Amino acid sequence: MTGTTPPPLSGNTARPLQLEDPRRLGNYQVIGRLGQGGMGTVFLGRAPDGTAVAIKVIRPELAQRPEFRARFAREAESARRVRRFTTAAVLDADPHGPQPYLVTEFVEGPTLSRHVSVRGPMRPADLEQLAVSVTTALSAIHAAGIVHRDLTPGNVLLSPVGPKVIDFGLAREFNADTELSRNVRQAIGTPGYMSPEQILDSPITSAVDIFSWGAVMVFAATGQPPFGTGRMEAILYRIINEPPRLDGVSGELRGLVEVAMAKDPGARPSAEELRTALIGGGALPARPVPVATPAEPAETAAAQ
Structure with a gap:
């Protein structure tokens, strides 16, 4: 019917796990696959209290690098302090285990x-x-x-x-x-x-x-x-x-x-x-204008 609001799009539908995928990560049960990117694979998981979570598991070749793990640990700790206004809350992380991962709240809805x-x-x-x-x-x-x-x-x-x-x-x-x-x-x-x-x-x-x-x-x-x-x-x-x-x-x-x-x-x-x-209303605050260095007088420069 013309003019009606279309139904909401579904999103974040989990696909079946593959044979090599983990079935459990720490305290979290792994249920299905949500996606894959440059840094690793994202799984749909279930927390001990039954809450749905998203778990990003880092690629093995990155996990082998001590410098990556150290940075990942620092950033994961900082990420847990991010206010949850309009972000997916970071709930947990294991940067030191055999499969480093980051746990966030599972957000319903399409990208x-x-x-x-x-x-x-x-x-x-x-x-x-x-x-x-x-x-x-x-x-x-x-x-x-x-x-x-x-x-x-x-x-x-x-x-x-x-x-x-x-x-x-x-x-x-x-x-x-x-x-x-x-x-x-x-x-x-x-x-x-x-x-x-x-x-x-x-x-x-x-x-x-x-x-x-x-x-x-x-x-x-x-x-x-x-x-x-x-x-x-x-x-x-x-x-x-x-x-x-x-x-x-x-x-x-x-x-x-x-x-x-x-x-x-x-x-x-x-x-x-x-x-x-x-x-x-669209107005950005005025930024200070840099003070230009005065040019050297021509006669002084010529005398040098």
Whole structure:
């Protein structure tokens, strides 16, 4: 019937376990497979009290690296302190066992990626809620000293109570000189949503998540990634050298996305500044203008 609200999309449906998959991890029973990514496999599990949980088991080749385990332990501990406003709460972790894993609450609902692929771009009101929810999540993540590093439409779940960000608190960055970095770098980050500094191996700060936030908003508003599709090399070139494609992003959100996706990470606002601007009407706080060093008088320079 025309004009009716479509039924909610189902999401996070577990698939059967494979022969090599664990049946138990610590105190958690493993029920099925939820997905697989560059860092490992995500399983649907059941806690001792019967609560459904998501368990991310780290890839064996990463688990063999002492430096990875040490970083994973630090980030997992920090992730447990992240406020649960709009994130999937980190409940438990075992960074030292034979199969390191991270346990989070299980969030019902489809990913933003699936929602847009099935339903198309989000309606303006839903897009506004998404923008505020994700900046709120990033504010909480950054306040705990964590950088997400892989914020994508696949890491935003549209739960019955609103959007939630998942898959933070995992050690994704390594020293560029290590063999570990060379082996896994291609599995880290999603090309269409990476920041220029991630591609160029520049220092990583929370600003990478702000760039990715802008890219996710473009996808949600238009159904397309901001730097198009095609070969990975072409996409990465566009991220570094070309402006994002903002056709279809309108109103106050467009201006915020544009500044969030500045090539210079120092020119991007913080997550909290974005959140405040979204709630207050789209105006970012004024940034101090750098004081230029006075030029040396011509006659003085000529005398030297």
